Amino acid sequence: MTQGFDTTAIHAGSDADPATGARQVPIYQTTAYAFRDADHAAKLFNLQEVGYIYSRLTNPTVAALQTKVAALEGGAGAVCCSSGHAAQIMALFPLMGPGKNIVASTRLYGGTVTQFGQTIKRFGWSAKFVDLDDPEAVKAAIDDDTRAIFAESISNPGGYVTDIPAIAAIADAAGIPLIIDNTLATPYLCRPIEQGATLVVHSLTKYMTGNGTVTGGVVVDSGKFDWSANDKFPSLSQPEPAYHGLTFHETFGPAAFTFHSIAVGLRDLGMTMNPQGAHYTLMGIETLGLRMPRHVENAQKVAEWLENDPRVTSVTYAGLASSPWNATAKRLYPKGAGALFTFSVKGGYEAAVKLVDALDLFSHVANLGDARSLVIHSASTTHRQLTEEQQRAAGAAPEVVRLSIGIEDVGDLIADLDQALAKATA
Numbered sequence: 001m002t003q004g005f006d007t008t009a010i011h012a013g014s015d016a017d018p019a020t021g022a023r024q025v026p027i028y029q030t031t032a033y034a035f036r037d038a039d040h041a042a043k044l045f046n047l048q049e050v051g052y053i054y055s056r057l058t059n060p061t062v063a064a065l066q067t068k069v070a071a072l073e074g075g076a077g078a079v080c081c082s083s084g085h086a087a088q089i090m091a092l093f094p095l096m097g098p099g100k101n102i103v104a105s106t107r108l109y110g111g112t113v114t115q116f117g118q119t120i121k122r123f124g125w126s127a128k129f130v131d132l133d134d135p136e137a138v139k140a141a142i143d144d145d146t147r148a149i150f151a152e153s154i155s156n157p158g159g160y161v162t163d164i165p166a167i168a169a170i171a172d173a174a175g176i177p178l179i180i181d182n183t184l185a186t187p188y189l190c191r192p193i194e195q196g197a198t199l200v201v202h203s204l205t206k207y208m209t210g211n212g213t214v215t216g217g218v219v220v221d222s223g224k225f226d227w228s229a230n231d232k233f234p235s236l237s238q239p240e241p242a243y244h245g246l247t248f249h250e251t252f253g254p255a256a257f258t259f260h261s262i263a264v265g266l267r268d269l270g271m272t273m274n275p276q277g278a279h280y281t282l283m284g285i286e287t288l289g290l291r292m293p294r295h296v297e298n299a300q301k302v303a304e305w306l307e308n309d310p311r312v313t314s315v316t317y318a319g320l321a322s323s324p325w326n327a328t329a330k331r332l333y334p335k336g337a338g339a340l341f342t343f344s345v346k347g348g349y350e351a352a353v354k355l356v357d358a359l360d361l362f363s364h365v366a367n368l369g370d371a372r373s374l375v376i377h378s379a380s381t382t383h384r385q386l387t388e389e390q391q392r393a394a395g396a397a398p399e400v401v402r403l404s405i406g407i408e409d410v411g412d413l414i415a416d417l418d419q420a421l422a423k424a425t426a
């Protein structure tokens with residue numbers, strides 16, 4: 001990124017519309033695109049010429065968003081998807097096959113633990129969950145069938161941070177890519193590719209859009225991984241039977257992963273982002289560089305206030321000097337440790353439920369990364385089916401409440417927490 005972050009956020013991918021001169025990216029609410037002639041159609045289908053065919057594959061509004069996110073992450077290309085969860089499947093799809101596995105962090109969004117721990121088994125894929133703060137355990141978990149390491153830069157729900165360069169070195173030595181879910185950090189707080197990651201995935205649903213209006217995801221490829229260095233990635237390094245024997249890496253070089261994701265991934269899995277959603281996310285990203293500092297500043301103040309309150313027993317925020325992740329956060333996330341964390345309230349399950357009900361400005365919802373502050377009590381909602389032991393292991397013990405700190409006036413957020421804590425612990 002030669003330009004500054006905010007300049008890139010506003011201008012990348014958002015040139016004036018070539019057809020009309022419209023200065024803002026239009027919503028191309030369109031399915032198909034007329035071929036100039038039969039030869040043009042053949043060239044598009046052969047991937048000899050880049051252009052629009054059908055919106056399951058590519059759409060001009062979605063393409064603008066792909067260009068913008070790729071620029072912000074410093075990647076060679078990006079593919080938008082229907083959700084963050086779709087993006088995770090799309091990231092794994094070119095790499096995996098029956099019997100192959102990934103090594104994944106134990107500190108992940110609960111939905112990802114279920115997707116990787118259960119659902120991907122239906123494809124013959126599997127995941128080994130490892131504490132990524134233990135490099136020896138990560139190395140030991142990698143075997144001949146491992147095709148990627150997966151981690152969140154800043155993790156949901158605890159707000160812990162990952163030492164990306166340390167994990168990237170292990171992935172490099174094993175000849176496999178490191179995939180980073182950068183949802184909670186956004187490229188404003190962390191650029192995983194600069195720290196050695198190969199692929200970056202996002203739930204665009206969260207901070208990138210920033211106002212709770214869109215469900216979307218994206219996969220960004222660094223373009224730096226040598227898919228042909230070993231025989232682990234035949235979909236990219238060898239003739240692909242799903243695309244009349246085209247060898248993607250040889251043909252497209254650093255764009256191989258992105259072309260495969262569109263020509264085979266979106267074509268056959270159909271996890272496509274819609275142009276309306278892409279438009280809202282384009283609008284959201286224009287102010288990402290203004291919103292994130294405020295999210296972080298508010299989160300730091302709220303976390304410090306909670307930590308000093310006798311009604312609170314612990315706060316997980318990595319921006320606190322007391323956090324075991326504080327040194328890593330300062331070194332690798334100098335602009336802040338995000339705005340999502342959990343805290344424990346005195347009085348257990350009863351008090352936590354009362355607190356959530358007593359909050360006024362904080363909305364009780366299963367979302368994060370919104371301009372407004374959000375709260376959820378995991379043990380009575382998302383983690384309700386688990387035993388208390390399982391809840392504790394997942395960071396969702398009965399007394400734990402998760403906060404997503406918004407960009408309101410921080411004094412009002414603290415006053416709201418103060419009155420709710422008084423009611424909850426009365």
Ligand SMILES: *Cc1c(COP(=O)(O)O)cnc(C)c1O
Pocket residue numbers: 083084085086109111112152156181183184202203204205206215216217368
């Ligand atoms: C929300 C979330 C996801 C899933 O994204 P969706 O858009 O809801 O599918 C993945 N990872 C993290 C860290 C998330 O917070």
